[in-house]
Amino acid sequence: MTSKAPSSTSYLLLAPIAVLLLVFLVSSVNRSGGGSDGLGILCTRRAVAGNYTVVPEEAPNKPELSLLVGILTMPKLRERRDIVRLAYALQPPVPAYARVDVRFVFCSVTDPVDAALVSLEAAHHGDIIVLDCTENMNDGKTYAYFSSVPRLFADAPYDFVMKTDDDAYLRVPALVEELRGKPRDDVYLGWGFNMSGDPMLFMHGMGYVMSWDLVSWVATAEEILARNDTVGPEDLMLGKWVNLAGKGKNRYDLKPRMYDLNWDMDNLRPDTVLVHTLKNNRRWATVFDYFNVTQLASHLP
Template sequence: MKTASSSSSSSHGFPATASLCTPYLLLVPLGLLAVVLVVPSLGSSHVRSDGLGVLCRAGPSAADGYLVTPGGDAASAAAETKAVVRPELRLLVGVLTTPKRYERRNIVRLAYALQPAVPPGVAQVDVRFVFCCVADPVDAQLVALEAARHGDILVLNCTENMNDGKTHEYLSSVPRMFASSPYDYVMKTDDDTYLRVAALVDELRHKPRDDVYLGYGFAVGDDPMQFMHGMGYVVSWDVATWVSTNEDILRYNDTHGPEDLLVGKWLNIGRRGKNRYSLRPRMYDLNWDMDNFRPDTVLVHMLKDNRRWAAAFRYFNVTAGLQPSNLYHFP
């Protein structure tokens, strides 16, 4: 290795004299600061700020999102395997939530992350938290942090609501957002629902890939599945695409009202979702006494507070793999 005394320049052609090295050394801290500030922003192309405090969707990469895999090296191995193995099915799970429910989203993230992984060759399951535009400046910054850290945020071009068109905006936006890498199925669910991913995948593996409408069937009159309960339902990609292109839904202002009933109405009028499957009683509401859990559960709804989430985690042995440590003790 050459020194300043033996040569007037380095192998890269930069002057090696002490008088010229000093300015370059002074630039090093500035360069590191630029890396810290600029690089994260380059990696967060899945969101944008449309003015102060407004967070809206900006054309996502299909590779973004929260993949349901275990943590650590196993997650890296699963991601590498996913790149070379085409899964039997791809499922997008949209968890409809609101900006201020940070604690609930953290619980739901853990609920998915600590489940047994679905083998990469069987299914790719991406979970995203779905908002309308985030207008509050504080929420916009905090949700942007979630997007940067987790990559599981999907922001729609609408005003936040529950029964005034948010579900329609979700179902109609997804086919355009992921047109370059379509899923086989699209699911809508809520942040008070615990979905057991492997159980749902087992159900979907043997179902058709088109004209599917699956969930907790709600009977109306003589029809045992007039619509699927809003706790969580799945439509095939072609059904979501049909919703996105059906102008009559908007023309007749048919997006305002109980969202689950309206989805069933659209499909009934349009004669879509003919392959209908009700997963009752494996999809259900948790009762007041919290004593109706089932070992074959696909989905349990009405987890409205931390006490109910804790009961679900306890029943399904979510923390069974916790390693002993002198850093903590749980009764």
């Protein structure tokens, strides 16, 4: 009696298990990025023919500054992630004194087709973190990200942790230069905004940075959960957490160097740190052209 080959449906049902295994591997990976074909360490990556290769570069064993960039995204936005990967890989090298790791952040991938494709993406690029939450924008995903980071990277903490979106172009060397002279504790940095006359700025959701001690506090602050403060506009909620706790005393407002791209796409700045609302390929192409990304790509070996 011959055995039947597993059906394609069977493989799809196994995909979520594959994703969970990959999550464990990705979140446990040594931050050297060795063997990763993904973003890894920005200061040592170059894009070549659609892949990534390591370019040796002298750097201290312990960097002066380390930064984790978490890009919140959704499983179905694969084309967007490929564009974002190129956007980071084709930037000038991060200064040798800094270390920057970039990861795409999902909640649990429940759709079997998405799970199969995300598992392949994670295996190929090595730049994906999957959190134990239901995919959402303003229903706790940001809290899940910040509260998970101290556990996932407990063996090698970062100085700073950033949250940004997949429709934002972050110029990493510019941000690193901003962070270099900042304290390493109680830092809350981004595009500052006041709400209802509150003199304490909260940082717009396009992208903000917290020092490791603040992220560690979020992971242990029972009052956030007790107030159900994980639900609501994620940037407002984070501002509320730090304001009520009297934290984030070292606040840095980077506007106008962080901003939304306007309707006419004519407000780009040469000193940009981050530009947001890149919702379609035309907007990405405009940004790439302005910052000479395509010209840089043409000179790669």
